[in-house]
Amino acid sequence: MSEPVTVVIVDDHTIFRSGLKADLDERVSVVGEAGTVEQAVAVIEELEPQVVLLDVHLPGGIGGGGREVLTRSAALLGRVRFLALSVSDAAEDVVSVIRAGARGYVTKTASGPEITDAVLRVAEGDAVFSPRLAGFVLDAFGTSAVADDELDRLSARELEVMRLIARGYSYKEVAKELFISVKTVETHVSAVLRKLQLTNRHELSRWAADRRIW
Amino acid sequence: MNTVPVRPPLVRAEDRLVAGVCSGLARHLGMRVEVVRWIIVLSALLGGAGILFYGWLWVMVPTASEAARRQARRPASPIAPAVSEPADGARTTAAPAFLEAARRAPRLGGHAREILLGVALVIGAIMVGSGFLGADIPLGVVIPIAAILGGATLAWLQLDDSRRDQLVRGAGAGRWAGWVRLGAGLALVATGVTLAISGTQWNVLGLALLASLAVLAGVALVLLPWGLKFWRDFGAERSARVREEERAEIAAHLHDSVLQTLALIQRRAGNEADVTRLARAQERELREWLYRDSRRGGGTFTDRLKALAAEVEDAHGQPVEVVCVGDLPLREADRERTEALLQASREAMLNAARHGGGAVSVYAEAAGGTIDVFVKDRGPGFDLDAVPQDRLGVRESIVGRMRRHGGEAKIVSGSEGTEVRLQLRLQRLADGAEES
Numbered sequence: 347m348s349e350p351v352t353v354v355i356v357d358d359h360t361i362f363r364s365g366l367k368a369d370l371d372e373r374v375s376v377v378g379e380a381g382t383v384e385q386a387v388a389v390i391e392e393l394e395p396q397v398v399l400l401d402v403h404l405p406g407g408i409g410g411g412g413r414e415v416l417t418r419s420a421a422l423l424g425r426v427r428f429l430a431l432s433v434s435d436a437a438e439d440v441v442s443v444i445r446a447g448a449r450g451y452v453t454k455t456a457s458g459p460e461i462t463d464a465v466l467r468v469a470e471g472d473a474v475f476s477p478r479l480a481g482f483v484l485d486a487f488g489t490s491a492v493a494d495d496e497l498d499r500l501s502a503r504e505l506e507v508m509r510l511i512a513r514g515y516s517y518k519e520v521a522k523e524l525f526i527s528v529k530t531v532e533t534h535v536s537a538v539l540r541k542l543q544l545t546n547r548h549e550l551s552r553w554a555a556d557r558r559i560w
Numbered sequence: 561m562n563t564v565p566v567r568p569p570l571v572r573a574e575d576r577l578v579a580g581v582c583s584g585l586a587r588h589l590g591m592r593v594e595v596v597r598w599i600i601v602l603s604a605l606l607g608g609a610g611i612l613f614y615g616w617l618w619v620m621v622p623t624a625s626e627a628a629r630r631q632a633r634r635p636a637s638p639i640a641p642a643v644s645e646p647a648d649g650a651r652t653t654a655a656p657a658f659l660e661a662a663r664r665a666p667r668l669g670g671h672a673r674e675i676l677l678g679v680a681l682v683i684g685a686i687m688v689g690s691g692f693l694g695a696d697i698p699l700g701v702v703i704p705i706a707a708i709l710g711g712a713t714l715a716w717l718q719l720d721d722s723r724r725d726q727l728v729r730g731a732g733a734g735r736w737a738g739w740v741r742l743g744a745g746l747a748l749v750a751t752g753v754t755l756a757i758s759g760t761q762w763n764v765l766g767l768a769l770l771a772s773l774a775v776l777a778g779v780a781l782v783l784l785p786w787g788l789k790f791w792r793d794f795g796a797e798r799s800a801r802v803r804e805e806e807r808a809e810i811a812a813h814l815h816d817s818v819l820q821t822l823a824l825i826q827r828r829a830g831n832e833a834d835v836t837r838l839a840r841a842q843e844r845e846l847r848e849w850l851y852r853d854s855r856r857g858g859g860t861f862t863d864r865l866k867a868l869a870a871e872v873e874d875a876h877g878q879p880v881e882v883v884c885v886g887d888l889p890l891r892e893a894d895r896e897r898t899e900a901l902l903q904a905s906r907e908a909m910l911n912a913a914r915h916g917g918g919a920v921s922v923y924a925e926a927a928g929g930t931i932d933v934f935v936k937d938r939g940p941g942f943d944l945d946a947v948p949q950d951r952l953g954v955r956e957s958i959v960g961r962m963r964r965h966g967g968e969a970k971i972v973s974g975s976e977g978t979e980v981r982l983q984l985r986l987q988r989l990a991d992g993a994e995e996s
Contacts, residue, residue, distance in 0.1 A: 436847075477921055481883035484925070512883045514921025514936040519976065 350375040351469045354393060356386040356415065357401040357431065362454065366399070369458025374465050383407030386415045394426055396469045399461070400448065402432040402439045416446040423447050429468045431461075437482050445543055450474025472532045473539035480512035483538060500538060507534045572623040579618045619677055741781060748778030817845055837877045844870055861888045861898060861931065865924055868906045876913035878920055886926040894986050898931070900965040901984045905933045907957040908980035912937035916977065931984045938977040958982075 351374045357363050358381045367376050378393045380386035383406035390398055402412040410417070416428060430443040430451035440451050449468045452461055453476070464474045475483075487500050500508065503524075510520045517535075521528045570588040572580035577597075586596040604610030821842040828834040862884040869880040890898055905922070912920040916937025923934040954971065958980060962969035967984035 436850075477881060477883045477923065481885050481923070484885040509923075509925070512885065513923040513934045513979070514881070514919075 351397055351465060352377045352393070352395040353397050353399060353465060354378040354380065354386075354389055354395040355399045356380045356389075356404065356412070357399075358382065358403075358405055366458075366461070369461065370465070371459065371462050373462055381405075383410070383414050383418070387418045390415070390419050390422065390426060394422065396427065397465050398426055398428045399431050399465065400428050400443070402430055402443055402451075412443050412448075413446045416443065416448060420447065427468045427471070429464055429474060437485075440479055441482055441486070441542075444479070444539070447543065449539065450476075451479060452476065467532075471536075473535045475508075475511050475535055475538070477512050477514050480508045483542060484508050484512060487541075500541070504534050504538050507531055508538060511535070569627065570621055571627045572618070572621050574624060579614075580623065581614055581617045581621065584621065584624075585617065741785075745778045745780075745782030748774050748781065813849060817849075818842060833877055837874065840877075840879060841870075841874055844873070859890050861890060861902075861926055862924060864890065864902055865905060865922070865933070868902060869909060869922055872906065872909040872913050872920075876910070878913040878916070878918065880909055880913065880920045880922060882922045882924070884924045884926075888926045888931065888986075897965045897967070897984060897986065900961050901931060901933065901967060901982060904958045904961050904967075904969065904982055905935060907954075907961075908933075908935035908982070911954065912939070912978065912980075915939050915942070929986045931986070933982040934979060935982075936977060936979040941973040941975055941978050 350372060353370070353374045353376050355363050355366060355376055356379070357366070360381070363379050363381075367379075370376065374397075377395055378389045380389045381404075383404050385406070386398075386400070386404065398415075400412045400415060404411045404415065407414045407418075412430060416423075419426065419428075428443075428448040430440065430448040431454055432439050432443075432451060433454045443451065449471075450464060450473050452464050452474065456464070467474050483500075484505070506524060507520055510523055511517075515523065517528050517531045520531045524531075567590070568587050571584050573583040573587060574580065575583055577583075582597045582600055583593045585591075586593040589596070600610045600614055602610065603613065821838055825835050825838050828838065862882075865884070866882050869882045872878075873880045888898075905924075909920060909922060912935055916939035918938045921934075921936040923932075923936075925932045959969045959971070962982055962984070965984070967982060969983075970981040972979045972981065
């Protein structure tokens with residue numbers, strides 16, 4: 347490992363911030379912290395870290411929480427990558443921050459090394475999908491595949507990858523199961539992330555509306 | 561004096577047709593209400609004696625609640641409050657003056673009876689006096705006015721105190737505009753009634769219509785603000801009650817669950833496994849409560865699967881993560897087979913929690929009439945063929961059970977963990993009876 351990845355932690359609970367800082371290992375370095383939407387936007391703009399660990403529920407701003415930080419930092423999305431952190435793995439929380447531009451999400455109960463791994467993966471430009479997020483994606487896009495590369499459907503391969511992740515497979519295990527490289531798995535996951543962020547699929551909107559998301 | 565039976569005090573009762581005089585009298589005399597009422601009605605035919613008697617009692621006899629309040633409030637000497645009143649408190653500041661106004665208000669109400677009597681006497685005197693002076697006031701004018709006043713009084717007395725206050729405030733009677741409106745309304749009613757009664761000599765349909773319209777308009781004008789306010793109050797009160805009930809439910813739930821768990825955690829602070837298990841169970845329970853889908857009953861496949869996972873988690877202290885895609889209602893026709901799948905899943909989860917030594921991942925997908933369940937752990941793994949024949953766990957309760965019910969079970973085990981894959985096809989669902 348060369349340079350540690352620079353990280354800003356955004357969470358309104360000081361205890362959680364310091365605990366997380368202690369848990370992360372030396373592959374990342376925490377360069378800043380913020381506790382509200384305004385602070386977060388300012389700190390991120392000033393420091394331009396590689397990765398922002400962003401709590402979904404944040405005070406301040408117009409009450410939009412993590413999603414508001416993302417929309418207000420939209421100009422930086424190319425350089426700064428966001429990883430959502432949440433106590434809640436409710437669909438409405440998770441999917442809305444992903445749609446706003448986050449590259450993945452981890453629950454706050456995840457261990458230090460797990461979060462570190464996720465940060466590194468996001469810093470590389472990949473997406474971090476938990477089993478539950480994969481489940482949401484499958485639920486939202488439907489489980490029947492299409493052959494061509496449509497924006498609002500998943501390809502057969504992407505479906506397979508999503509299913510395995512939902513079953514609790516790590517990227518490495520998915521690669522082994524499907525006889526493809528880890529890099530290919532990451533490509534598939536990133537493609538799914540892009541579809542999730544960009545699609546206006548009718549069923550997805552309805553699925554979201556049923557759950558009062560975005 | 562013990563020969564005289566103790567009678568209940570003579571008060572006007574609450575169960576009333578008009579003013580509660582008859583039922584109060586009946587209770588006081590120990591007679592039946594119907595009998596008293598008939599006596600009054602019949603005696604009313606004797607030159608109006610009954611009406612006079614009724615009116616007299618109505619004015620002079622307090623209602624039950626008034627009597628109770630008076631007894632509670634009034635000290636032994638009726639003079640006492642009058643004596644003590646000017647003495648208490650400085651009147652220079654606003655607050656005592658306000659308090660005093662509030663104190664005086666009900667007293668004014670208490671004197672309403674005497675005022676009423678006085679007004680009746682004055683009116684009688686005016687009539688008699690004007691008769692002496694030769695200006696004969698026709699009965700056709702007096703009767704409608706008396707009817708209106710009587711009706712208004714009747715309506716007024718049907719209201720309890722707080723309603724009366726609201727009516728006064730709601731109609732804006734305290735303000736100049738309120739008085740104008742009230743006066744206009746009463747005038748309209750009076751016009752209407754007068755027209756209706758004197759209409760006999762003109763007897764034109766249009767006039768009768770005009771008369772009734774005037775009555776209605778007058779009543780509406782007087783009562784509309786109060787009615788609107790009453791309706792608004794009613795709505796506000798109802799929504800406040802709903803909010804209060806919701807808050808109480810949340811408070812009760814938090815108290816029963818979260819606070820209890822926190823107390824338990826404090827007592828078990830030394831035992832890490834216990835604390836984790838408690839926190840985990842509480843988290844799951846709270847999440848379930850917060851995000852439960854009220855549109856759905858508890859009877860779907862994934863609900864049952866999650867409940868089973870929670871049982872396993874509680875029993876073995878290992879987190880069991882359940883991810884579900886799609887769902888199926890549990891239908892009677894498929895009950896036996898889905899139950900078999902659920903029990904096989906439970907067995908798989910139990911094994912994973914027991915031998916896996918870590919988090920258990922459960923994934924269920926229900927679509928197109930097929931249910932797939934995957935249970936994965938990260939334990940050391942085992943060789944199915946090496947499991948002794950007499951161990952029923954995996955062989956019977958997972959593989960055998962699924963086969964017997966027309967499903968499939970596959971167990972993949974390696975050094976990185978074990979995955980149990982279960983599949984069940986529900987034929988009928990494929991015929992179009994899928995979830996809407």
